[in-house]
Amino acid sequence: MRRSKLDIYADILKVAREGAKKTQIVYKANLNFKIIKEYLSFLISKGLVDNSDQYYITTKQGTTFLENYQKLNRVSLIV
Numbered sequence: 001m002r003r004s005k006l007d008i009y010a011d012i013l014k015v016a017r018e019g020a021k022k023t024q025i026v027y028k029a030n031l032n033f034k035i036i037k038e039y040l041s042f043l044i045s046k047g048l049v050d051n052s053d054q055y056y057i058t059t060k061q062g063t064t065f066l067e068n069y070q071k072l073n074r075v076s077l078i079v
Contacts, residue, residue, distance in 0.1 A: 013065065
């Protein structure tokens with residue numbers, strides 16, 4: 001089963017919570033270097049991830065998104 005874009009965004013945000021380099025995100029979120037740029041660019045443009053000194057870190061807004069995403073997943077499992 002393929003992951004949705006929301007699933008991938010959530011995986012990236014989880015990995016970047018403590019700060020992570022692009023390589024760490026690729027491996028821990030099970031992505032590839034070809035598409036990671038697209039996803040990180042989107043997350044940065046929406047203010048969900050910050051990029052400083054080769055590290056990507058989930059912002060407060062990104063943490064809120066991740067919490068809401070997880071709540072939604074729990075509700076969808078019940079239904």
